[in-house]
Amino acid sequence: MLKVIFALLIAVFLCVGISAADDVINSSSALTLQISTLPEAKLGFTQRFIFPFLQGFGPLTEGNNINLSFTAEVSPISLNGFVTAVWTPVAFFDLTAGGRIGTGWNIELFGNELRGIGLNRSAGGQSELSGSAFDGMLWKAQIGGAFQFDLAAIFPGDWNHIVARSYHEINYSGYTRAKAGESWYFENDFGENTNGFNYYGNFLLGYQMPLFLNMAALLAEANLYLYDIANRSIWGDDKLRWTFSGILNMAIQRKFEITLITQFRTMRNYLGAWEGVYYRDRTLDTSNPLRLQFFRVAAVMTYKF
Secondary structure, three states, rough: OOOHHHHHHHHHHHHHHHHHOOOOOEEEEEEEEEEEEEEEEEEEEEEEEEEEEEOOOOOEEEEEEEEEEEEEEEOOOOOEEEEEEEEEEOOOEEEEEEEEEEOOOOEOOOOOHHHHOEEEEEEEEEEEEEOOOOOEEEEEEEEEEEEEEEEEHOOOOOOOOOEEEEEEEEEEEEEEOOOOOOOEEEEOOOOOEOOOEEEEEEEEEEOOOOOOOEEEEEEEEEEEEOOOOOOHHHHOOOOOOOOOOOEEEEEEOEEEEEEEEEEEEEEEEEEEEOOOOOOOOOOOOOOEEEEEEEEEEEEEEEEOO
């Protein structure tokens, strides 16, 4: 899949170079800071270029473009780089290709171990981190598409922006130190990742307003491991993992915005005492497999220049 993504990105660069030769290229930069009620924080810088591409004369194609972005991101336990190309061939549809590369390290904070990167291994039935700073690289490649709708496109008006968007992607994630079937941590997650293919999708419904509070939205996100591990249904590895978010976006100034996000997520229920037990040694409670649990409140501050 990585070769496919690289081929698509190269094709994007070539097509953009031809298309943009006589057209205006728009560029912008953004600095973002993300904090939350969890012990986490991220600082990122994004450089974005928008190239007119295969533009037509009708309302569905007059804004056709390719949006190319490069992002560098750092947190207390990780360092990442992203590249993403989004092609809009028609107003209601986007195609996306991109990749990510990163690494991490592990720290102690207020008596808690924050696991930036490393293998998740079973030691006497208990989860054990095996890893040290910069001992491997995480990489990811994805391809996806989105359908989107804005009521104001049919009924123009500042107060008619009821928006909906549905995005779906297939991605491949890998940790260079992990062998086939081995699980690993990244950015203090549950350590249930394995090199292989994954599905990610999201569904957004929102309302945009010409006010200080310029957007309110609901977002549902779904993740599913697509790789095959023997007996994975025993611990629920084959189930969709959902995150539900309420989003409020505020325009503090023309260049400065703050987004507040409240999130809940589904968690699996297990039989017996399972705290600290290596996840593949747990047994899913099939009579009541999932529960909804508060995840976090996050704030994302964005300055555009």
